[in-house]
Amino acid sequence: MAADGTGHQHPLRRRPGAKEPGEILRHSLGHIARGSEGALFFQWRQSRAGAETWHSAMLPHAGPDSRIFREVTRTGEAVAQLGELAGSTVTAQVAVLDDPDAMWALEADGLPSARLGYQAPLAGAHRALWDAGVTADFAHPEHELSGYRLVIAPSLFLLSDKKAENLRRYVEGGGTLLVQHASGGFVDERMHARLGGYPAGPLREALGIRVEEHRPLRTDERITLSDGSHGTVWSESLRVEGAETLAAATYTHGMLTGSPALTRHRSGSGQGWYLSTRLDDADYAALVGRLLKEAGVEPEVPGLSAGVEAVARHAPDGRRWQVLLNHTSEAVPLPEPAHDLLTDALVHELPPGGCAVLRGL
Numbered sequence: 001m002a003a004d005g006t007g008h009q010h011p012l013r014r015r016p017g018a019k020e021p022g023e024i025l026r027h028s029l030g031h032i033a034r035g036s037e038g039a040l041f042f043q044w045r046q047s048r049a050g051a052e053t054w055h056s057a058m059l060p061h062a063g064p065d066s067r068i069f070r071e072v073t074r075t076g077e078a079v080a081q082l083g084e085l086a087g088s089t090v091t092a093q094v095a096v097l098d099d100p101d102a103m104w105a106l107e108a109d110g111l112p113s114a115r116l117g118y119q120a121p122l123a124g125a126h127r128a129l130w131d132a133g134v135t136a137d138f139a140h141p142e143h144e145l146s147g148y149r150l151v152i153a154p155s156l157f158l159l160s161d162k163k164a165e166n167l168r169r170y171v172e173g174g175g176t177l178l179v180q181h182a183s184g185g186f187v188d189e190r191m192h193a194r195l196g197g198y199p200a201g202p203l204r205e206a207l208g209i210r211v212e213e214h215r216p217l218r219t220d221e222r223i224t225l226s227d228g229s230h231g232t233v234w235s236e237s238l239r240v241e242g243a244e245t246l247a248a249a250t251y252t253h254g255m256l257t258g259s260p261a262l263t264r265h266r267s268g269s270g271q272g273w274y275l276s277t278r279l280d281d282a283d284y285a286a287l288v289g290r291l292l293k294e295a296g297v298e299p300e301v302p303g304l305s306a307g308v309e310a311v312a313r314h315a316p317d318g319r320r321w322q323v324l325l326n327h328t329s330e331a332v333p334l335p336e337p338a339h340d341l342l343t344d345a346l347v348h349e350l351p352p353g354g355c356a357v358l359r360g361l
Contacts, residue, residue: 019056022353024071025078026325029355032082033311033323034135035090039079041072078342082357085321088313093297095139096125097153105158105191113216115233116182121154121278125180128281128288133299135311145170149295152178152288159185164200171206172268176295178288179207180275181234182214206272208243208265211236215256223277225261226250229286231277235261238276262287303335308350322358326350334358 028039046057058072106118129136141163145151151170164185171177184199194200198211215235217223223231227248237256242265249262265272279287300310300322307328313321326332332350338358340347347356
């Protein structure tokens with residue numbers, strides 16, 4: 001991880017520039033929380049001349065008598081205290097689907113809307129899960145998904161039949177799947193449009209819907225659904241083919257009035273949800289929270305304040321640790337006292353901007 005912030009950045013603060021006090025340790029522990037066995041920095045000494053004269057480093061121009069060097073030293077000391085985590089892993093109950101093929105498809109010219117994009121829906125899904133205190137994997141749609149209680153597909157505009165069949169099997173086997181607007185295979189792996197409606201055939205069985213028409217929204221257009229939530233960017237005319245239309249989430253404008261914006265289909269022992277517009281952040285977070293609850297997914301550490309990141313690592317012998325990162329400027333009480341490896345003491349709260357690695361909270 002770079003001393004200038006390259007690498008993990010928490011969603012609450014995506015600001016370029018100099019490191020704030022405590023960020024070097026928090027960012028390093030953010031990697032370790034998710035399975036890293038250590039922390040690497042680039043570069044050691046800030047160059048006195050040349051192309052990287054002003055590239056930040058562990059040892060800045062100011063020398064060892066500086067805040068940056070003291071924080072780097074403290075980070076090294078902290079990592080040295082975490083040896084018992086070696087060999088432990090992170091097990092997520094939720095996955096966000098990420099596919100380079102779909103990314104390239106949404107970078108192409110001539111799409112029905114230039115505002116679809118690939119990264120924004122992906123980041124939105126991860127942000128909603130982060131805010132809910134839930135650790136998520138990024139998974140490929142061909143991967144084995146049965147270990148996840150909830151899978152979210154935000155941006156699969158391109159999807160092969162093979163990948164669609166894998167998602168269908170996931171739902172049939174008991175999983176909960178959320179497919180979002182313009183996702184689920186509007187085009188196949190050759191970038192050919194699906195004929196006969198969307199999404200891809202096998203996935204359509206899991207979702208119980210058929211999208212007949214896409215209706216992109218204008219840049220300044222914001223639509224209201226029947227439950228008071230709001231959509232932007234995109235809308236769709238779809239009909240249910242076995243799915244349940246959720247009465248509280250239908251369109252209220254124009255030709256789509258009364259048409260479903262959100263559907264749920266029970267297939268096998270699982271369920272497939274489809275969201276046909278891009279919800280505002282707060283409304284989307286509420287939907288993700290509902291799906292987490294229905295899928296039986298709890299926060300890593302229930303009861304923590306907003307802005308505290310918590311990730312658990314598990315050892316084969318049953319031992320468990322929670323890495324807690326306080327991204328706020330306030331002290332945060334813990335649900336119960338626990339032993340912190342960083343201080344080798346029982347702790348009751350996280351200081352502002354502070355971190356802890358707790359044994360089995």
